[in-house]
Amino acid sequence: MSVPAYRGRFAPTPSGPLHFGSLVAALGSYLEARTRAGAWLVRIEDVDPPRVVAGAEDAILATLEAFGFEWDGPVMRQSRRAEAYRAALAALRRDGRVYGCACSRKQLAEAARRGVDGPVYPGTCRAGHAHDPALAQRFRVPDGRIAFDDGLLGRVACDVARECGDFVLRRADGVYTYQLAVVVDDAEQGISHVVRGADLLTSTPRQIVLQQVLGLATPAYLHLPVVLDGHGDKLSKQTLARPVAAAQPLPALLAAAAFLGLVLPPGLGSVAEFWPVAAGAWPARVLAPVRGRRTNLCKP
Secondary structure (H helix, E strand, O other): OOOOOOEEEEOOOOOOOOEHHHHHHHHHHHHHHHOOOOEEEEEEOOOOHHHOOOOHHHHHHHHHHHOOOOOOOOOEEHHHOHHHHHHHHHHHHHOOOEEEEOOOHHHHHHHOOEEEOEEOOOOOOOOOOOOOOOOEEEEOOOOOEEEEEEOOOEEEEEEHHHHOOOEEEEOOOOOEOHHHHHHHHHHHOOOOEEEEEHHHHHHHHHHHHHHHHHOOOOOEEEEEOOOEOOOOOEOOOOOOOOEOOOOOHHHHHHHHHHHOOOOOOOOOOOHHHHHHHHHHOOOHHHHOOOOOOEEEOOOO
């Protein structure tokens, strides 16, 4: 059996049940994959144990099934992938790309300037603690500008060293971070296209830098609009977003489709009717990038 040229994925964190913002991301990634005759995989991003809520993974998967999502192959779980992350970190360490960092959050807050996604690490420990495995392990970011063509936003560029700085790949408590885990997992699963919310846009240049240094392929990226709450904040479990109702999937699916700009005929009566119509309403023009648009994640 040949492997589909398009391989997408949906990767929720089991810190609570599926909410509307996550449903929008799942719907966009699913429709993009299916309308391109591609595979769609599910990965549970449970690499950070303190964020995992008991029963959330089962609830998320059950909700996806109730909404009519069908994924290809087994579900990957980051909690079972420590050896792969360890190997990637060891390879980076052999190349001199990783060093130990003893800085506390308080020290960083006092010394670091603000970048595109929080404090920019000032390089305090770059010259010391190089081989201390008990410390947090930071990635030594190479100089240079990262640029990529986003499927919706157009050209995106960022100087990662300047706007993010050296970032942590494994915390002092031994937990591997999202940036390393997602890069290793996307490569392992052969992900060719990443469709996710624009709240993760600032993570993409860091992930591309890691891919380049590790010699891994870089997927194509498309960052969807983020659902906001009534206060203008991202809809999330942290802002107490209400879960979507697994017992009534159609209203939530219709609302998610409307948020993504799909124009569907009235009168759809079931989930089974929704999916072929939604797929037919997912033409390229819905998510066509604005010609010549550029997104500069670097400060002037």
